[in-house]
Amino acid sequence: MKESGVEWVQIKEAFKAKPGSRISLKGWVRTRRDSKAGLSFINLHDGTCQDPIQIVALNDLPNYESEILHLNTGCSIEVDGELVESQGKGQSVELRASEIRVVGMVEDPDTYPVSAKRHSFEYLREVAHLRPRTNTFGAIARVRHALSMAVHRFFDEREFYYVHTPIITANDCEGAGQMFRVSTLDALNPPRTEAGEVDFEQDFFGKEAHLTVSGQLNVETYCCALSRVYTFGPTFRAENSNTSRHLAEFWMIEPEIAFADLADDARLAEDMLKYVFKDLLDRRADDMAFFDKRIKPGLIDTLTHIVESPFLRLPYTEAVDILQKSSKKFEYKVEWGTDLQSEHERFLTEEHFKQPVILTDYPKGIKAFYMRLNDDEKTVAAMDVLVPGIGEIIGGSQREERLDVLDQRIDEMGLPKDEYWWYRDLRRYGTVPHAGFGLGFERLVQFSTGMANIRDVIPFPRAPKQAEF
């Protein structure tokens, strides 16, 4: 784009341009420092890279006194000038301004919510519309994008098809927690049946409908036709969870592979995590250096180590054994047949192995009906990928492809078999062994950036009592 006869470039491109180039930059002021030698330094960012660029504004600019000396953090400007090698330390190049046009001033600098000082993440969450202007949240936005693209690229390179599974579901049987209702009925005065219950036959879909808690059941149908598929979409859980790693609305990646068993599934999970971490370290080196320096020292080493070394695989039964034999005092006793507590998972990843661990073959009693029953008839072919600091980042399994075994599991758990008619059809017509997993995208971003709270790695977090913006 041309502006005043000078080419407008992104700041990340400006850093790569040759000194002597005449360019135009547009962005938002981060800081302004004046020198009585008759010039001001303006740090300008436009979101295209971690570092702001330094603008040098001499006092011979016509609007120096009237406007430039009044620029504050947050003001938007356009700058034409010549890229020159910097005389000062701290940056290689800077833009010597020949013209600065003020696009938007900050109305009241005294109350601008993200002034040039350190702010707590809790506070910035309250100004989520302005926090992307800070270096941390700009970096998070770029990392989110990079990870999203890496996920798609990973699957595309392996001939997986991206399947758009529905957001609204009328299955009341997905069994992954509380669901949000979707309805057009009058909530204050819904139609009633003769028995006095809400008559959902009169609702939009003719039956109860909810927001999806997982795309898995739907994506299995495409897996059993296209062989390798995945979904990557919004997912909703109405659980009253108040933790640093749960959201009511989050994005989940769910691949599903046909003619595959749990070992194939675990390999896919490992390959995928390594691919996206490596891609992130390569493509967003600037932001990762920032997270490593300011958010979580050692982050880059941790991710590099994960990329370079094989994941540990450990059956649940052996994990229980390790926990029982450890001298560590746990608040909850470890017993075969019960789910591991957070403290147990943390011990394994953070103290015992100090690396990600894939736990496999859990007792059937604590896992979902669709997970394939192992030959011991006590465990199922399930896996959890546990990482230090966060815990479960991936949950997956080989699916039960044998109709008689699936039916037995549905009965055992007291689930309504009729509701699963189309899911059961997959086992009646050309069934195949298949497997898949769910990766919580925000947990991936959390782990990749070292951010402590999941509400800070999604632009506008939804959680209990939190739906502002």
Next chain:
RNA sequence: UCCCCGAUAGCUCAAUUGGUAGAGCGAGCGGCUGUUAACCGCUAGGUUGUAGGUUCGAGUCCUACUCGGGGAGCCA
């Protein structure tokens, strides 16, 4: 939802056993300087989260609520 902790200036925090609110940063003005977490001076800025209660007197004690943090459960 449960347990623990917290809420004081735009932001981050102080304020002895209950006795009428202070600093730093940010902001405005001035000084100094090719500056970059700049530095120095001055100024403005607060019904102490909300609603009750105890007391001569409450930022401080009590109760409820709201919101936030840490941990737990549910999970991704």
